[in-house]
Amino acid sequence: MVNRAPHVAVVGGGWAGLAAAVAACQRGWRVTLLEASPHWGGRARRVPSRIGPLDNGQHILIGAYHATLTLLATLGVPLTQALQRVPMALTYPDGGGLRVPGWTSTLPRVAHAVGLGAALLVARGWTWRDQRAALARLARWQLAGWRCAPTATVAELCAGLPRRVVADWIEPLAVAALNTPLQQASGAVWLRVLDDALHGPAPAPYAPSDLLLPRADLGTLLPDAATRWLAERGATLRLRARVTRLQAVTPAASPSDGGNPGTPAWHLAVAHGTPVQADAVVLATPAWASTQLLQALAADPDCPAGLARRGVAWADRARALQHIPIATVWLAPPPGWAWRWPTPMLALRHHPQQAPAQFVFARAADHPAAGLRLAAVVSAPDPAWHGRAADLAAAVQRQVQQALALPDTQVLATVVEQRATFACTPGLARPWAMLGPTLVAAGDHVEGPYPATLEGAVRSGLHAVDALGAALTPGFWPRP
Ligand SMILES: Cc1cc2nc3c(=O)[nH]c(=O)nc-3n(C[C@H](O)[C@H](O)[C@H](O)COP(=O)(O)OP(=O)(O)OC[C@H]3O[C@@H](n4cnc5c(N)ncnc54)[C@H](O)[C@@H]3O)c2cc1C
Incomplete structure (x- = not known):
């Protein structure tokens, strides 16, 4: 029997595309997932190295990543086992900084701010004045309903706070969550993330503020599980399949439709590969790739005028996004050296040139004999490092050795993602999801409550499929 279920092409095999493909499959639609590169996972992926698989960048999830955690659970x-749970902590190698006491994770969700309050009270190296100022600001934000003027930056929200409070609390958290310097970062998004981390829904057994660190590589965490799940359900999965052109195939006007043309279907050209015909498309490519595809679509004389206009307007918005790099330097400590801190993540005292990394993570290797690896993260590196990955790695190596009192380390790999995230600035107008009834954009850049994160990407993928649901109702099929 011919399968009359709608056929959806998902373009882009990052976390947004994988989430969309899974959700489309759950609705019983036929799915083709097309990924340009030789690997799944996009900006959160496994990279091969001479010492075994590494991640392109250390990723932190939090308990409030409800959509991501639910998706992972759905995939089995x-x-x-997959995620190491660490109560929220922002401690430095010397023991300074904040740690949410373990007992607060047993508090009901509404009382979670108590945990952060307790962390602020026990922050080592803080004076009574620091603690009072931090607690008063937390209370002020809570009273304001975690809202502020859309034009406010994080630096403006924190004006008047003691320097130590900003350095130990605000800056590391904002850098980790928004990957944008405080003077440019959106205060409204920062408060939303903080609110979510304190009060958001978190699937059991997690508290929303828990830090969840992948134990294995990122490919194992989502892409392997998702592609296995999709393949078992008959989805077509194509790597090295770069979509070069989207073409709207509009059915001729029919008298029964009052002379209006029907909903467009799609023809997708694939570089060096078989083209794909689909009833609907989820465009889960990064902002810059979606921009190119939509501009080409709009320039096609056969593209319906309304769709062309929306495509051009979408591309204009997407082009205005500025992107910020993240560099990760992987280091091997000498054999026998042991990590002696209670949490696997440490914040680092940093300086844009001399000590550029903000965080260092201890990661166990795949097999015990390979020992420990350290991932040092440079969020938004100073532009002076551009094109100087080896020098950056050497500076990070010196910084980490000094901070952890390590006699020696070996640089295993340096990965610089030039367009890791978009700059999350105040009042940012992000491109929207719905381009047409059968064409929807997904990705961390698409309008949504979250900054450029795994959760933002997953939510947008799920939302794209929900949005297509209206067009792909059972009555829509079979196409006349
Ligand atoms: C170093 C680093 C550290 C990060 N740390 C964190 C963190 O700690 N916590 C967190 O939540 N988030 C973090 N992020 C952000 C997170 O990784 C991203 O927000 C998320 O992975 C974006 O997923 P996406 O699916 O929207 O886009 P992408 O991952 O970019 O996926 C898009 C995919 O589309 C493919 N593609 C492009 N063009 C085409 C085409 N024409 N045809 C077919 N396929 C195409 C690409 O190859 C890619 O695989 C980090 C990112 C980086 C780079």
């Missing part, structure tokens, strides 16, 4: 990923 054993969450407690």
